[in-house]
Amino acid sequence: MVSRYKAIKKWRYEKMKDVCTNHFELNALHDEVMKRTVHESIRKVEGEWGCAPAPFAFFLMGSAGRFEQSIWSDQDHGIIYQGEMKHQSYFLALGEEIKNGLVEVGYEECDGKVMSSNPLWCQSRIDWKGQIMSWLEEASWQSLRHFSTFFDSRVLIGSDDYLEELKQCAFLIIRENPRLYKRFIDNVDFIKKGVGVFGQLLPELHGEQSGSIHLKKTVFFPYVNALRLLALKEEITSPSTLSRFETLPEQMYVLIGKYEQDFMKLLAFRLRSRKDARNYKEVHHIPLHTLTKEEKHELKLLMKTGYKLFSETKAILEKECSTW
Known part of the structure; x- marks a missing residue:
C-alpha cells in the first residue's frame, strides 16, 4: 500500500x-x-x-x-x-x-x-x-x-x-x-563576488560546479541580508524580503524601495533559468554556458544592483550606529 x-x-x-x-x-x-x-x-x-x-x-x-x-x-x-x-x-x-x-x-x-x-x-x-x-x-x-x-x-x-x-x-x-547592529553587519558583510573588475562574470573555478555561478551566495544574499538588517532596525516581524520592502517606512527609505523590482526580477530569473534543475544543489548553481548573452547581461545587472543595495543599507546603519 x-x-x-x-x-x-x-x-x-x-x-x-x-x-x-x-x-x-x-x-x-x-x-x-x-x-x-x-x-x-x-x-x-x-x-x-x-x-x-x-x-x-x-x-x-x-x-x-x-x-x-x-x-x-x-x-x-x-x-x-x-x-x-x-x-x-x-x-x-x-x-x-x-x-x-x-x-x-x-x-x-x-x-x-x-x-x-x-x-x-x-x-x-x-x-x-x-x-x-x-x-x-x-x-x-x-x-x-x-x-x-x-x-x-x-x-x-x-x-x-x-x-x-x-x-x-x-x-x-x-x-x-544598539551596538548589536554593527555585529549584525559584520556577520553578513562578506559577499561572494560574481562580477570582476572588468565586468566579467566570475564562475566557480574548481570542483564539480566549476563554470557555474552560485546564485544563492552570489546574487540572493545581498538582497536578503540587506532587508533583514533593515527589518531588525525597523522592528518588522514579517520574514519575506518582498514584504520587508513593502513594510519599510516609505519616507525614510525611498532609495531602498526602488530595489524591490530588481528583487522580483531576480526571483523570476531563477525560476526561468533553473526550471530544469534535477535537485536542490542544481537550483543554486547556474552553468554559464547555459545562458544567452542577454541572460548573462541580466545576471550581471542583478548582481551589481544587489551589491549596491547592500552597500547603501550598510551606510544607513553605520551612520545611525555612529550616533548611539
Whole structure:
C-alpha cells in the first residue's frame, strides 16, 4: 500500500509543472505540501504517543520562512511549545517524524541540522526566550548566524503569537543594545563576488560546479541580508524580503524601495533559468554556458544592483550606529 507521504509526493510533482514558473503560486504549493506532510506526521505521532501534551507551533525558516523557495528546497523548521521542558521528548519525536516525512516528500535534510528534530530548534516558549537572549548576548559569529536564521521565520501550523512574542523580545534586547547592529553587519558583510573588475562574470573555478555561478551566495544574499538588517532596525516581524520592502517606512527609505523590482526580477530569473534543475544543489548553481548573452547581461545587472543595495543599507546603519 502506498504511504500517505508517497501520495503527497506524487501530488506535489503533478502540481509542480503548473506552477513552476510563477513565484507566488510555487511557494503556495510548497506551503500546502508541507502542511499536508506535517499534519500526517502529527497523525502518526499521535497514534504512537497520544495527543500533544501542550499547544505548539510549527514554524519555517530559511527560504521557506521567507516564502522564497525555488522548485527544489531543503528543510529549515522548528517547534515552539507551551509548558515545561519535560514535554520536549514528545515534540522531538514529532520533529523527527516531520523531518523524515519531508524527506519522503522530496525536501532534503538541512546540512546544518536546522530542523525541529534538533533540540536547539525544538524548545518551550520559556526556553526559546532564553535562547534568543543567549544568542544576542553572546553576539558571536555563530550565535548571530543562528539568530538571523530564526528571525526569517513564520508559523505554518499553530498560533502566530508564539513567534511574535519571541521577535518582540528580540527587538527589546536590540533596542537596549544598539551596538548589536554593527555585529549584525559584520556577520553578513562578506559577499561572494560574481562580477570582476572588468565586468566579467566570475564562475566557480574548481570542483564539480566549476563554470557555474552560485546564485544563492552570489546574487540572493545581498538582497536578503540587506532587508533583514533593515527589518531588525525597523522592528518588522514579517520574514519575506518582498514584504520587508513593502513594510519599510516609505519616507525614510525611498532609495531602498526602488530595489524591490530588481528583487522580483531576480526571483523570476531563477525560476526561468533553473526550471530544469534535477535537485536542490542544481537550483543554486547556474552553468554559464547555459545562458544567452542577454541572460548573462541580466545576471550581471542583478548582481551589481544587489551589491549596491547592500552597500547603501550598510551606510544607513553605520551612520545611525555612529550616533548611539
